[in-house]
Amino acid sequence: MQISAAVVHKVDSPFAMTEAELQPPAADEVLVQIAGVGICHTDIAIRDGHLPFPLPGVLGHEGSGTVLAVGSDVTEVAVGDKVAISFNSCGECRECSKQDPAYCHKFMEANFGGVRADGSTTLAAAGNSLGSNYFGQSSFATHAIARERNVVRLPEDFPIELAGPLGCGVQTGAGAVLNSLDVQPNSTIVIAGAGSVGLSAVLAAVVRSATTIIVVEPHRSRRELAADLGATHVVDPADGELSAQIRAIAPSGIDYALDTTAVAAVVEQLAASLGVRGVLGLLGVPADPQASFNVGLFQVPLLGITIRGIVEGDSDPKTFIPYLADLHSKGQFPFDKLITTMPLSEINEATAAQHRGDVVKVVLTP
Template sequence: MKIKAAVLNGLHQPYEIEELELSEIRDDEVLVRIVASGMCHSDDVVRQGYTEYQMPIVLGHEGSGIIDKVGKNVVGYEPGDHVVISFAYCGHCDSCLTGLPASCDDWNHLNFHGKRKDDTPYLTKSDGTPVTRFFGQSSFSTFAVVSPSSLTKVDKSVDLRLVGPFGCGFLTGSGTVFNGLRPEPGSTIAIFGTGAVGLAAMMAAKISGCTKVIAVDIHDHRLELAKELGATHTINSKNADVKEAILELTHGKGVNYSVDTTGVNAVVRNSIDVLAVGGSVAPVAAAREMEINTTNDFTMQNRNLVGARMGKAVPQLSIRQMVDFYKAGNFGFDKLAKFYTFDKINEAAEESLSGKVIKPILIMDETYAPEA
């Protein structure tokens, strides 16, 4: 079928909206009409060439939409279902069976191979050039063929335009706290970086009952928003000594938990140094190599370093949970979002990169309106 997609034809190029051919679904696949898609930094990472992909490619991995067609072996989904699209996983390897589907044995193939296992492409140009699929979805598009393992159903009263980012950025941020760190009520936490991932982590910390939720960033306007969303304290690390400020807020002890969402070595360093005895740090962002002293930084302080890939989340469980928190008024992520029509994708990418907008969301289906 013919679809419209934002194609990246080469590194550092702008997105170009083109008509592409999307392959028919197979028996174990689902066709989703995309209503909206969040833009995430991982999309831009590809555009800037930090990870290598075969171009042309259609990016986008925070899609939400309405199921159009279901393969005959797919159970539990039908046309008309409203869905959020997250990563794909096999469902039967050891990682999947132990609740860590983001570490699925088949993860790379299912999400990043860009074609089917038999090497047939999902997307092609009119001249036959294959176009790489991204993150198991390629949601910068009017339609996507996906695995049912990527799908989470949401009820029709939920505004589909808002929930795409539940599939990646918000999933990672909230899951790092809920599933990775698991702070107990009354504990303290510092979140470094207040982008989409950091703010989701912060909201999760608040929900978990942390009494001090300290947001650290270098942008005052972001820290203001952090306060609105539940940070009890904010620190602008440009004009304050972060370690001193956090010690002061925690009776000289340090925080019980910290999350780094920046990947900047000096900030990761701070996220370790501000921990109390017995504290745990979760580094989320892709970081460069850095030196730590395992004895002094961790062993002697009984501290822990916690890995939580994609927030250790099972998307179907975590996304439903986030929707419920949102409905209950505890997860005000809509304050981070700005809508753009699909043709404004390059503007959206720019405003995201400059830090002006935290979570740009592209609207592919302008006729969509949430059910009352």
């Protein structure tokens, strides 16, 4: 079928709205009419050449919409269902069999390979194949092909155009708190970065009844939003040494620290802020894949510190997205306060606004 998609033709080039040909769904796939798709940092990292993906291609991995057609083997969703689309996984490896698909042994090829598992592409333009199947969707488009495995049915009354970020950014931040770190009630947590991932972590920390929720963020408007969403303290890193500012709030150190910035100096300051048996969670994607940070080898065993890498909030989308949707319906997880909607045709303006910090999370609507 003919669709409209935002194509990246080469590294560092802008998105270009393009008429494309979308293949019909295979046996285990579904065709989704996109209602909204979030812009994530990973999309920009691909555009800028920091992560691998075959170009020209179609990005977008926080899609949501309505199922228009299903393959012959699909049983979990039907035509007319509202769905959020999350990351792809093989469903066969050891981690997938343990319901830990975020650590799928084939994660990179399933999400960044640009083709289906059989090597075929779902998209073409002007007779030439496009990189497709990005995170099992390539949803910067009016329509997308996804796998039954990475679509999640949503309640009929859910605001479907806003649901896409539940599949990655919101899921990652909330999952880091609820799954990876398993933040306990009456505990202390510091979150570095008040983008959509960090602010989703704030919302989750409120759900877990953390008593001290500190957010580190240079943008004043985002610090104010963090406070509105439940942060008990906000810190401007320009006001002095970060660890000193945090310990002025929690003198004995923090129970949990979560970094979304992937800035080595920030990570080191978070580590210095941890108390006894503190846990440091790392989920940011650095621009330099060789980036590293220093943590004292004496500090780690002396205090019993844990350093934890986090992918997709250690989430199984099939169960975690419905959980977040239910919290939202009860007014306990207002992630919609992070979202600004813009037309898909304005994708370049939207990515620039998000980069500047004018908005937290843009959801593009075809």
